[in-house]
Amino acid sequence: MSERTQAIWDWFNGAPLRVLVIFLVAAIGHLVGHRAIDRAIDRLASADLKPGPGTANRQAERARTIGTVFSSTFNAAIWIIAFGMILGEFGFNLGPVIASAGVIGVALGLGAQTLVRDILSGIFMLIEDQYGVGDQIKVLEIEGVVEKVGLRITTIRDKDEVLWYVRNGEILIIGNRSQKR
Numbered sequence: 001m002s003e004r005t006q007a008i009w010d011w012f013n014g015a016p017l018r019v020l021v022i023f024l025v026a027a028i029g030h031l032v033g034h035r036a037i038d039r040a041i042d043r044l045a046s047a048d049l050k051p052g053p054g055t056a057n058r059q060a061e062r063a064r065t066i067g068t069v070f071s072s073t074f075n076a077a078i079w080i081i082a083f084g085m086i087l088g089e090f091g092f093n094l095g096p097v098i099a100s101a102g103v104i105g106v107a108l109g110l111g112a113q114t115l116v117r118d119i120l121s122g123i124f125m126l127i128e129d130q131y132g133v134g135d136q137i138k139v140l141e142i143e144g145v146v147e148k149v150g151l152r153i154t155t156i157r158d159k160d161e162v163l164w165y166v167r168n169g170e171i172l173i174i175g176n177r178s179q180k181r
Helices: 003-012 015-046 055-089 095-111 113-128
Strands: 136-139 142-149 153-158 163-167 174-176
Touching: 003 015, 015 055, 055 113, 095 113, 113 142, 113 153, 136 153, 142 163
Parallel strands: none
Antiparallel strands: 136 142, 136 174, 142 153, 153 163
């Protein structure tokens, strides 16, 4: 091997190789985790957990919504950890960043109270099965059909074909015409 080739190999064998390995492990973890979550959610969506007429579609929609949350959380965790490890390979001191994350977290928590309230309301709304996609509901001054249920926002189409975006934290009273006894 020539000196130049040896110098390139010695350079690549250090931090660049470790960064590449971190990135590849994170990408494989992302794919495997996403596939595992999809398979588990598909299995959960197809299971008849609560027998009865019309409950299978609602259960499937709830399972898919929860799957989206799991998938997003898993992907965020994988890539944040990988990014931190890559920064560490370049000699970036992560100690002060991690220490200041607590202070930043408190500041964001105080500033994002409505966001947290919307998400928590969305989680409880899904767990309690208050409404789902296709239900005829009345919330606030809006009466229509639910088109999408998310953790933060519910979209409703009224009789005039107007699409309404309602934050879940703002929903205090809701009427559901579609749920039977």
